[in-house]
Amino acid sequence: MVSKEATPEATAVADKSLRDYELVLVINPQLEGESLDALINKVSQFITERDGVVSEVVRWGKRKLAYPIKHYMEGSYVLGRIKLKSTTSKELDANLRISEEILRYLLIKVEP
Numbered sequence: 001m002v003s004k005e006a007t008p009e010a011t012a013v014a015d016k017s018l019r020d021y022e023l024v025l026v027i028n029p030q031l032e033g034e035s036l037d038a039l040i041n042k043v044s045q046f047i048t049e050r051d052g053v054v055s056e057v058v059r060w061g062k063r064k065l066a067y068p069i070k071h072y073m074e075g076s077y078v079l080g081r082i083k084l085k086s087t088t089s090k091e092l093d094a095n096l097r098i099s100e101e102i103l104r105y106l107l108i109k110v111e112p
Helices: 008-017 034-049 085-097
Strands: 018-026 053-069 072-084 101-111
Touching: 018 034, 018 085, 034 053, 034 072, 034 085, 072 085, 072 101, 085 101
Parallel strands: none
Antiparallel strands: 018 072, 018 101, 053 072
8 A cells, every 4th residue: 555645735735625614503501521522522523534624612611592592591602613625514514403412503604
């Protein structure tokens, strides 16, 4: 088997196919500690397995919601700055939609 090393030119071409996104998650407030970490890692792993990059993850903590969502009055907020292919963003969108632990999410493409 021949191993390939990533050249700077190849890396630059690969980075151009990736787009910058911001992902905000509102997570079930009953998830705390290790289960919250596991959910965040699961989303990060989903992104990295599909050749995406997770640049930053910022936890905003629990915040009060403006209106009840699934009978919850607060949620745990997490912001992620990521890089994905546009086809992967659609797949991520579908995956987040079916998750029961994620109350709401917002995936925004960031223009340079």
